[in-house]
Amino acid sequence: MLAVHYDAFRAAPRLLEVPDPAVPPDGAVVRVMATGVCRSDWHGWMGHDPDIRLPHVPGHELAGVVEAVGAEVRGWRRGDRVTVPFVCGCGGCRECRTGNHQVCEAQFQPGFTHWGSFARFVAIHRADVNLVGLPEAIDFTTAASLGCRYATSFRAVVDQGRAGPGEWVAVHGCGGVGLSAVQIAAAMGAQVVAVDIDGEKLALARALGAAATVDARAVPSVVEAIAEVTGGGAHLSLDALGHPTTCFDSIACLRRRGRHVQVGLMLDAHATPAIPMAKVISHELELRGSHGMPAHRYDAMLAMIAAGRLAPQRLVGRTITLAQSIEALTGMDRFPGVGVTVIVAP
Numbered sequence: 496m497l498a499v500h501y502d503a504f505r506a507a508p509r510l511l512e513v514p515d516p517a518v519p520p521d522g523a524v525v526r527v528m529a530t531g532v533c534r535s536d537w538h539g540w541m542g543h544d545p546d547i548r549l550p551h552v553p554g555h556e557l558a559g560v561v562e563a564v565g566a567e568v569r570g571w572r573r574g575d576r577v578t579v580p581f582v583c584g585c586g587g588c589r590e591c592r593t594g595n596h597q598v599c600e601a602q603f604q605p606g607f608t609h610w611g612s613f614a615r616f617v618a619i620h621r622a623d624v625n626l627v628g629l630p631e632a633i634d635f636t637t638a639a640s641l642g643c644r645y646a647t648s649f650r651a652v653v654d655q656g657r658a659g660p661g662e663w664v665a666v667h668g669c670g671g672v673g674l675s676a677v678q679i680a681a682a683m684g685a686q687v688v689a690v691d692i693d694g695e696k697l698a699l700a701r702a703l704g705a706a707a708t709v710d711a712r713a714v715p716s717v718v719e720a721i722a723e724v725t726g727g728g729a730h731l732s733l734d735a736l737g738h739p740t741t742c743f744d745s746i747a748c749l750r751r752r753g754r755h756v757q758v759g760l761m762l763d764a765h766a767t768p769a770i771p772m773a774k775v776i777s778h779e780l781e782l783r784g785s786h787g788m789p790a791h792r793y794d795a796m797l798a799m800i801a802a803g804r805l806a807p808q809r810l811v812g813r814t815i816t817l818a819q820s821i822e823a824l825t826g827m828d829r830f831p832g833v834g835v836t837v838i839v840a841p
């Protein structure tokens with residue numbers, strides 16, 4: 496099969512003919528129909544992810560059709576339309592047994608722990624635990640955005656953040672995760688203030704339901720700007736970028752007893768950011784991480800999409816070919832683009 500393949504970090508990936516994946520006994524091989532290009536893929540290619548063993552095929556935001564299943568698989572068959580969370584659970588550890596596959600002790604992550612979906616086929620382990628059936632109404636390009644950024648935002652806003660009607664929710668960073676969070680928080684009845692340094696992204700945030708926006712380059716203090724917009728600080732705030740500055744601002748912009756959710760990955764030199772811990776104590780702030788979403792929780796999100804309350808297709812920026820994905824991947828830090836970039840029909 497054709498795949499985007501690299502054998503050294505930070506060296507140009509190549510489009511190569513590689514062997515088709517074998518079908519795991521408990522897993523499935525999925526014919527990839529669409530797969531998103533994500534900042535996590537860029538982090539992986541940069542060498543920031545210790546799970547990646549070279550040579551490697553990136554890609555973790557996939558949707559496609561089951562091509563083959565292993566002998567132990569009960570719930571899936573060839574031809575099923577599926578997607579998969581970017582963190583797949585083992586199904587047997589303490590966390591998986593309590594429904595928390597997103598923090599499984601023995602995770603399978605396509606595109607990180609194993610070869611991913613910048614390819615014609617991808618093998619998914621423990622298919623009965625991790626595959627998610629796609630309703631016919633959701634096209635593959637839209638579905639490709641669900642497995643990582645949209646689902647991650649859904650869990651961050653709804654489950655970890657507990658966004659409620661009438662609350663102010665601040666979203667720091669309007670990339671794929673941030674824009675998803677804007678749409679989801681607005682759908683939950685919250686008022687969203689979106690923060691970014693790019694006017695085009697802020698305009699899209701408004702179109703997706705943000706009640707207010709803050710251009711971080713145009714104000715002396717993001718924290719003060721949010722305090723003004725929200726009348727004293729956000730009830731819930733998300734760092735959707737994963738940077739020491741946005742992390743700090745997200746915590747500092749909360750009102751008393753507010754909740755911060757860290758969604759953006761903090762890797763490499765950013766792994767131990769400064770935190771206004773004095774304020775965390777005196778204002779009884781709550782800090783939580785959010786890491787993907789288990790397959791069994793997709794039903795709630797898919798139901799909101801089916802009902803028209805969420806529209807992830809509006810997050811898709813441009814569609815590209817597998818060959819174009821190399822430039823999209825390696826140039827991600829320089830030309831991040833607006834919305835989610837999706838590779839179609841690799």
Ligand SMILES: [Zn+2]
Nearest residue numbers: 533535643644
């Ligand atoms: Zn991703």
Ligand SMILES: [Zn+2]
Nearest residue numbers: 585588591599
């Ligand atoms: Zn597990």
